[in-house]
Amino acid sequence: xxxxxxxxxxxxxxxxxxxxxxxxxxxxxxxxxxxxxxxxxxxxxxxxxxxxxxxxxxxxxxxxxxxxxxxxxxxxxxxxxxxxxxxxxxxxxxxxxxxx
Numbered sequence: 001x002x003x004x005x006x007x008x009x010x011x012x013x014x015x016x017x018x019x020x021x022x023x024x025x026x027x028x029x030x031x032x033x034x035x036x037x038x039x040x041x042x043x044x045x046x047x048x049x050x051x052x053x054x055x056x057x058x059x060x061x062x063x064x065x066x067x068x069x070x071x072x073x074x075x076x077x078x079x080x081x082x083x084x085x086x087x088x089x090x091x092x093x094x095x096x097x098x099x100x
Contacts, residue, residue: 010078010079011035011037011043011076011077011078011079012076012077012078012079013043013074013075013076014074014075014076015072015073015074016038016072016073016074016075016095017067017072017073017097018067018070018071018072018073019040019066019067019068019069019070019071019072019073020066020067020068020069020099020100021066021067021073021097021098021099021100022064022065022066022067022097022098022099022100023038023063023064023065023066023067023073023095023096023097024061024062024063024064024065024096024097024098025060025061025062025063025094025095025096025097026038026050026058026059026060026063026093026094026095027057027058027059027060027061027093027094027095028052028057028058028091028092028093028094029057029090029092030055030056030057031055031057031090032054032055032077032088032090032091033054033055033080033088033090033091034054034077034078034079034080034091035051035052035053035054035077035078035080036051036052036054036058036076036077036078036091036093037049037050037051037052037075037076037077037078038050038073038074038075038076038093038095039073039074039076040065040067040068040071040072040073040074041068041071041072043074043076047068047071048065054080067097073095073097075093075095077091
């Protein structure tokens with residue numbers, strides 16, 4: 001578990017890719033019982049991030065968000081007051097990118 005300053009409380013984080021990479025698409029469906037986010041770099045001081053409230057989806061396509069060399073692209077879920085996170089297909093995050 002990592003403390004994610006941009007999210008404000010401890011969160012479950014998974015490193016998805018190491019830079020350099022350019023993120024072009026990020027999407028998750030509504031219905032996850034936790035706040036969902038992606039971020040780049042240090043979880044306590046990310047270079048950039050996208051965050052959606054619990055239950056809300058998110059969709060970004062055709063972007064050009066840079067993950068610098070040596071930085072991590074991280075996918076995560078913030079623990080909520082409703083209890084611990086449980087495995088759920090409704091919390092899946094998909095993303096695409098290319099390496100320079």
